[in-house]
Amino acid sequence: MNTEVVASFIMSEGRVARGSMFYRLLIAGVLCTAFGMLGGELAGSYGSAVFAAAFLWCACAVFAQRLHDIGRSGWTLLAALVPVLGPIWLLTQLLKRGVEGPNRYGKDPMARSGYLSVDISL
Numbered sequence: 411m412n413t414e415v416v417a418s419f420i421m422s423e424g425r426v427a428r429g430s431m432f433y434r435l436l437i438a439g440v441l442c443t444a445f446g447m448l449g450g451e452l453a454g455s456y457g458s459a460v461f462a463a464a465f466l467w468c469a470c471a472v473f474a475q476r477l478h479d480i481g482r483s484g485w486t487l488l489a490a491l492v493p494v495l496g497p498i499w500l501l502t503q504l505l506k507r508g509v510e511g512p513n514r515y516g517k518d519p520m521a522r523s524g525y526l527s528v529d530i531s532l
Contacts, residue, residue, distance in 0.1 A: 424516040426475040427508060438468040478515035479508035 426434070442465035449457025474484030480503060489496045511518050 424475055425479040425508065425513075425519050426472060427479065427519045428476070428505065430519065431472055431476045431504070434472045435469060438465055438472075442468070473504060476504050478513075479519065480506050481509045481513050481515075 442461045446458045446461035446465075449461055451457075453460075470484075470487060473487055477484055477486050482503065486503065487500065490500050492499075508518065508520065511521070
């Protein structure tokens with residue numbers, strides 16, 4: 411795994427596409443569940459709580475990156491605290507298509523510039 415991907419689980423900088431968001435959440439969920447069960451066996455509910463908090467941290471970081479992709483601040487996650495409508499609105503924002511081209515949060519994760527260029531010089 412490259413260090414940029416690992417760092418993106420911890421920090422909420424940059425942008426992430428919808429597909430990458432789902433894969434990152436799946437990986438974090440599987441790892442935190444496995445280690446949470448192990449922590450629960452070894453340290454009881456405190457061991458499980460540590461990995462639940464780690465998953466929550468990773469999920470918030472990935473969601474903030476997803477919000478950056480549509481041009482919104484990571485602070486938009488606080489909308490989930492509004493009863494009923496907040497989580498529904500936030501889910502619709504997370505599933506929106508990202509802004510094409512670079513924005514103030516970074517380059518477009520779906521940009522494909524130069525991937526078909528071939529150097530034919532001898």
